[in-house]
Amino acid sequence: MSARGSVASLARRCLATTARPVVRGDFSEITAGDLETFTSILGDPKHVVTDADDLLPFNRDWMNKYEGKSRLALRPKTTEEVSRIMRHCSERNLAVVPQGGNTGLVGGSVPVFDEVVVSMARMDEIRSIDPLAGVMVCQAGCILQHLDETLAREGLMMPLDLGAKGSCHIGGNISTNAGGIRYLRYGSLHGSVLGLEVVLASGEILDVLKPLRKDTTGYDLKQLFIGAEGTLGLVTAAAIHCPPRPKAKNATFLSCDSFPRVLETFRRAKADLGEILSAFEFLDKESLDLATRTFADVKNPLEGSSDGFYVLIETSGSDEAHDAEKLQSFLESSLEAGAITNGAVAQDVTQFRAFWRVREGVPEALNTHGAMYKYDLSVPQAQMYDLVEETRDRVGGMAYTVGYGHLGDGNLHLNCVADAYSDELSSRIEPFVYERTAELGGSVSAEHGLGQMKASCIGYTKSDSAVEMMKLVKRTFDPKGILNPYKVLPSSN
Ligand code: FAD
Ligand code: MLT
Ligand code: ZN
Secondary structure, eight states, X not given: OOSSSOOOOOOOOOOOOOSOOOOOOSOOOOOHHHHHHHHHHHSXXXXXXXXXXXHHXXXXXXXXXXXXXXXXXXOOOSHHHHHHHHHHHHHHTOOEEEESSSOOSSSOSSOSSSOEEEEOTTOOOEEEEETTTTEEEEETTOBHHHHHHHHHTTTBOOSOOOTTTTTOBHHHHHHHTOOOTTHHHHOOHHHHEEEEEEEOTTSOEEEEOOOOSOOOSSOOTHHHHTTOTTXXXXXXXXXXXXXXXXXXXXXXXXXXXXXXHHHHHHHHHHHHHGGGEEEEEEEEHHHHHHHHHHOTTOOXXXXXXXXXXXXXXXXXXXXXXXXXXXXXXHHHHHHHTTSOSEEEEOOSHHHHXXXXXXXXXXXXXXXXXXXXXXXXXXXXXXXXXXXXXXXXXXXXXXXXXXXXXXXXXXXXXXXXXESSOOHHHHHHHTTHHHHHHHHTTOBSBSSSOOTTTTTTOGGGTSOHHHHHHHHHHHHHHOTTOOBSTTSSSOOOO
């Protein structure tokens, strides 16, 4: 396989991981007595999953890269049930993995050993929507896309959107501090989440769910759980600020002949499109080729183009004619200045979706390969593609290397796929990618979290004093360390 050539066809996924080995913590093992207690809490044995086949989807992640050995998954419906589960787990010293839609990309949502999986999937009720304030309160297990569809009926939208929207939960989004394609416009969940209800390791229910836009009474505790990846508590409900749904949307798919031209296009998009710019995504030719080769329904909107880089821009606003005029003028001046070489504007909803299908097809296409080394980095935009090229050079013909991502937010997705994991390939990629990211002053986890994949890598981005303070926070909320052990922070064992 050549580094820039075709990727070998679908190979059986090797479940080997790049995670560092850890030793099982001194937690209790499940007994018949525990199963009786959980059945009495949940009221029906069907919500206490113990069958080996039924447990498989709880034990494996979306990439088939991480696999745990849990012998028990629990499916609560109410906050009170989650609280009683945690009280029992705390008393019995049973380790727990909170699980949302299980679409996470760092092995955070699956057990490492035999931790009890607490699935939030049945906690899927919307409690209230206030169209005037633009606030929705819902349970943590609501699926992102369902929330957005419901909000559409009230003229509102979810402030975040990502390729996994059909499966991921809002509780999982909050727990990973997910970014996605509209971060550029609507910002971080640290701003959009107005309140949370959380069950702590002890079973205590922390109620900081008030749906207020402004509130300066004391410490803002909810912020600690946003991005905590289930290590500090189980998010059971959230109040989200939901912006008005735009009346007009446009998408344009552009080609650029070099990465500096992509950056120039971004500069122009910010200046010319201003308040209507809602996404600025880039993908390299290798990403586009892979997606179009893998899926028949993914087509290059600029058929025949052989440029090295592609950009997908979305605008959203309240006046179709005004937005279209702005977009047209941006495209004409970008073409004239040589920032872009070609472009297509979506003419209808079908084309709009087809453009996004290209971008969303990339991670799905990568996932059809035997081994996937997936990196999610924050790096200064000017140096972003250097990192892809340096990595491509290092892995040579051993893997197919692609770069794409949320360029508008400085978030690069660097991926190397191969037929199988190998020590040789791993050592060519890591720790190089982390070291270079640190040298560039970046982050080794822009939006996917650390999970088990990068629990020992936090030091590339955070100072020793910050990590020590995080450990203190962890001990305060979870003194026995039963919540999502072996994740996020370096394992003491
Ligand atoms: P899970 O995967 O189930 O869990 C993720 C973490 O959160 C785990 O540590 C878990 O223990 C914890 N957790 C889950 N629910 C709770 C809860 N209620 N309380 C406490 N802890 C909890 N991510 C992005 O940021 N941007 C993207 O653009 C993006 N695109 C993606 C595209 C695809 C095709 C896929 C497969 C994934 C993508 N992701 C993206 C990654 C993933 O979808 C997000 O991280 C998402 O937020 C995870 O939600 P989930 O419900 O699946 O959580
Ligand atoms: C994306 O932006 O497509 C997601 O974060 C998933 C990925 O990195 O592959
Ligand atoms: Zn992403």
